[in-house]
Amino acid sequence: MSEVVSAIVDVVTETAPDVRAGLTGRREYETSENPSGEQMLAADRHADELLEDRLLAIDGVASYASEEREGIVEDEESDGGLHVACDPLDGSSNLKSNNVMGTILAVYDEPLPAPGRALVAAGYVLYGPITTLVLARDDAVTEYVIDDTDEGVERRVVEEDVTIPSDPVVYGFGGRVPDWHADFEAFVREIEDELKLRYGGAMIGDVSQVMEYGGIFAYPSLESAENGKLRLQFEGNPIGYIVESAGGRSSDGERSLLDVEPDRLHQRVPVHVGNTELIERLEGALD
Numbered sequence: 390m391s392e393v394v395s396a397i398v399d400v401v402t403e404t405a406p407d408v409r410a411g412l413t414g415r416r417e418y419e420t421s422e423n424p425s426g427e428q429m430l431a432a433d434r435h436a437d438e439l440l441e442d443r444l445l446a447i448d449g450v451a452s453y454a455s456e457e458r459e460g461i462v463e464d465e466e467s468d469g470g471l472h473v474a475c476d477p478l479d480g481s482s483n484l485k486s487n488n489v490m491g492t493i494l495a496v497y498d499e500p501l502p503a504p505g506r507a508l509v510a511a512g513y514v515l516y517g518p519i520t521t522l523v524l525a526r527d528d529a530v531t532e533y534v535i536d537d538t539d540e541g542v543e544r545r546v547v548e549e550d551v552t553i554p555s556d557p558v559v560y561g562f563g564g565r566v567p568d569w570h571a572d573f574e575a576f577v578r579e580i581e582d583e584l585k586l587r588y589g590g591a592m593i594g595d596v597s598q599v600m601e602y603g604g605i606f607a608y609p610s611l612e613s614a615e616n617g618k619l620r621l622q623f624e625g626n627p628i629g630y631i632v633e634s635a636g637g638r639s640s641d642g643e644r645s646l647l648d649v650e651p652d653r654l655h656q657r658v659p660v661h662v663g664n665t666e667l668i669e670r671l672e673g674a675l676d
């Protein structure tokens with residue numbers, strides 16, 4: 390199994406420069422919506438198609454699912470194997486303003502929808518000033534730089550055993566303030582006094598700030614949307630797995646995101662991740 394995970398990580402690494410190169414010229418919205426009812430960019434579809442083709446070609450990958458397609462694509466020839474879920478472009482609305490975006494990878498050893506406890510690896514590619522990959526596997530998190538060189542795509546370790554710094558510095562919370570529940574808003578007012586605001590509109594960019602500096606990111610339950618905005622299979626579970634592997638905590642408000650029972654592929658979940666002490670405080674502050 391670990392060889393299949395390695396093959397999946399290699400494919401995501403090799404695909405990252407193609408996703409990045411494909412962003413130029415794909416900034417326009419398409420007429421169709423994704424299964425969550427959101428407008429898709431041509432760039433979302435392009436990244437999704439690249440990943441689907443290449444990941445399903447791996448021996449030992451039984452199925453592919455993504456935020457951008459209704460159903461699960463199964464490999465007819467496979468008899469068992471791993472199940473890959475992707476958010477091909479997280480934060481794709483940042484493409485218009487040329488801000489950070491990412492690709493999120495989740496590798497499950499159960500058919501989807503699956504709980505986060507069924508993850509065997511998760512990671513994200515960050516298309517920032519440089520392209521990086523943060524990968525959680527076997528309880529450890531590694532950060533790599535991905536370089537597209539004349540000799541091919543190279544993945545270089547920049548930090549082994551990534552852990553969230555214990556002294557938190559930053560916070561970022563999604564959703565409009567009038568849409569927050571009163572208990573969450575009261576918690577935010579305390580946090581504002583202690584930490585610096587960092588919110589960029591791409592979860593993966595905002596979580597990367599928390600991984601680097603320590604702190605808390607949330608896209609909480611809203612008055613208008615009880616489960617917030619982010620999706621459990623493609624966003625909540627992999628981010629929870631990565632942050633917990635880096636020594637932090639994740640929560641839906643009551644329990645680890647990894648303990649949330651899934652009921653459907655595109656279900657949403659309130660997401661709170663960061664330093665353990667901050668997430669425990671948040672859970673205590675929510676009614």
Ligand SMILES: O=P(O)(O)OC[C@H]1O[C@](O)(COP(=O)(O)O)[C@@H](O)[C@@H]1O
Pocket residue numbers: 427456476478479480481482563564590591592593608618
């Ligand atoms: O525009 P808002 O409400 O701040 O939402 C931002 C959130 O939506 C997302 O962009 C949703 O992800 P997608 O771009 O993959 O749909 C998150 O990355 C981000 O945290």
Ligand SMILES: [Mg+2]
Pocket residue numbers: 476478479480592624
């Ligand atoms: Mg996303």
Ligand SMILES: [Mg+2]
Pocket residue numbers: 433456476477478479480481
């Ligand atoms: Mg997306």
